[in-house]
Amino acid sequence: MGSIPTYCSYQTNSVGSLKLSPHIQFQQSCNNGVMFVSMRNKTQLAKRRATNYGTHPNSSRTPAPIVCSTGMPIIFVATEVHPWCKTGGLGDVVGGLPPALAAMGHRVMTIAPRYDQYKDTWDTNVLVEVIVGDRTETVRFFHCYKRGVDRVFVDHPMFLEKVWGKTGSKLYGPTTGTDFRDNQLRFCLLCLAALEAPRVLNLNNSEYFSGPYGENVVFVANDWHTAVLPCYLKSMYKQNGIYENAKVAFCIHNIAYQGRFPRADFELLNLPESFMPSFDFVDGHVKPVVGRKINWMKAGITECDVVLTVSPHYVKELTSGPEKGVELDGVLRAKPLETGIVNGMDVVDWNPATDKYISVKYNATTVRLQWEVSPLLPVITTYG
Numbered sequence: 001m002g003s004i005p006t007y008c009s010y011q012t013n014s015v016g017s018l019k020l021s022p023h024i025q026f027q028q029s030c031n032n033g034v035m036f037v038s039m040r041n042k043t044q045l046a047k048r049r050a051t052n053y054g055t056h057p058n059s060s061r062t063p064a065p066i067v068c069s070t071g072m073p074i075i076f077v078a079t080e081v082h083p084w085c086k087t088g089g090l091g092d093v094v095g096g097l098p099p100a101l102a103a104m105g106h107r108v109m110t111i112a113p114r115y116d117q118y119k120d121t122w123d124t125n126v127l128v129e130v131i132v133g134d135r136t137e138t139v140r141f142f143h144c145y146k147r148g149v150d151r152v153f154v155d156h157p158m159f160l161e162k163v164w165g166k167t168g169s170k171l172y173g174p175t176t177g178t179d180f181r182d183n184q185l186r187f188c189l190l191c192l193a194a195l196e197a198p199r200v201l202n203l204n205n206s207e208y209f210s211g212p213y214g215e216n217v218v219f220v221a222n223d224w225h226t227a228v229l230p231c232y233l234k235s236m237y238k239q240n241g242i243y244e245n246a247k248v249a250f251c252i253h254n255i256a257y258q259g260r261f262p263r264a265d266f267e268l269l270n271l272p273e274s275f276m277p278s279f280d281f282v283d284g285h286v287k288p289v290v291g292r293k294i295n296w297m298k299a300g301i302t303e304c305d306v307v308l309t310v311s312p313h314y315v316k317e318l319t320s321g322p323e324k325g326v327e328l329d330g331v332l333r334a335k336p337l338e339t340g341i342v343n344g345m346d347v348v349d350w351n352p353a354t355d356k357y358i359s360v361k362y363n364a365t366t367v368r369l370q371w372e373v374s375p376l377l378p379v380i381t382t383y384g
């Protein structure tokens with residue numbers, strides 16, 4: 001990968017316009033065909049009907065490289081997406097970054113579990129079967145289209161029956177610090193369903209795009225829960241001539257949670273034995289067992305096309321040593337991890353002039369007037 005890091009803050013206010021901070025830019029970063037090209041003219045980018053190659057699985061057209069200037073089909077896969085389900089920063093990023101990318105001319109989809117009865121989503125009536133563990137499971141897709149983004153939710157009892165009515169909590173376990181025992185199967189199902197969605201969902205809500213996303217796409221897998229996605233992409237699809245040009249970017253939001261499980265659990269994943277070295281990991285922690293384990297995040301880092309994280313500073317932290325890299329620093333240096341995309345702020349959601357959670361609304365004008373009238377009155381801002 002090139003030595004130039006990619007920085008991307010995001011602030012959005014509508015599908016058709018991206019409110020840019022002075023420092024916002026995409027700088028070129030390449031890795032095996034994944035390309036982010038510098039684009040600074042928002043009038044050129046907003047509301048552009050981007051070219052989308054290969055939307056039909058049987059198209060005879062020669063697949064073209066996925067390049068930002070023609071509009072990339074980008075699919076975020078994550079266990080959280082604000083405002084539907086969120087426990088922390090992951091949900092904020094998957095909620096706010098996709099509308100910003102859509103405003104730049106890309107076709108963007110997010111895929112997350114359907115933990116609850118989301119009233120603003122509709123049943124697509126599209127069902128697919130996936131093999132999870134030793135069972136064949138049927139999943140259904142729900143969908144809504146907001147701010148230029150296709151929001152897709154994977155419907156299955158593994159998600160809905162555990163969390164129903166408690167969205168925003170208990171996504172990963174019955175109590176804080178305790179995981180559901182079948183989390184590996186739950187997130188395998190999410191990844192397998194996510195790989196089917198671009199090929200089977202015929203989505204036509206956008207003014208600029210229609211039909212399935214197709215196979216020439218970029219998946220953005222987020223944190224350990226989706227780290228097996230590049231493994232399934234290679235073992236189940238690419239070797240059968242499907243998704244031949246698809247790429248996977250793996251984004252690390254919190255390296256402290258890696259998905260470490262007993263080594264024997266590798267059999268649950270239904271992956272060829274050749275993937276075992278990517279998962280193989282040794283540590284001395286007693287949970288879940290001492291000694292050799294499998295590590296989902298290690299596999300995601302190893303098998304993806306490019307590794308991203310949430311800031312240039314975090315890049316330095318993760319590669320500085322085993323303490324801050326939580327024993328994956330060596331793996332990240334070998335990849336290597338060079339790209340830190342700065343977490344941004346969605347100014348639609350975090351707008352003090354309209355925020356329903358604050359009693360006194362304000363904006364830049366009212367704050368300035370307050371200062372002119374009472375210059376000795378302190379103005380206190382908190383963030384957290």
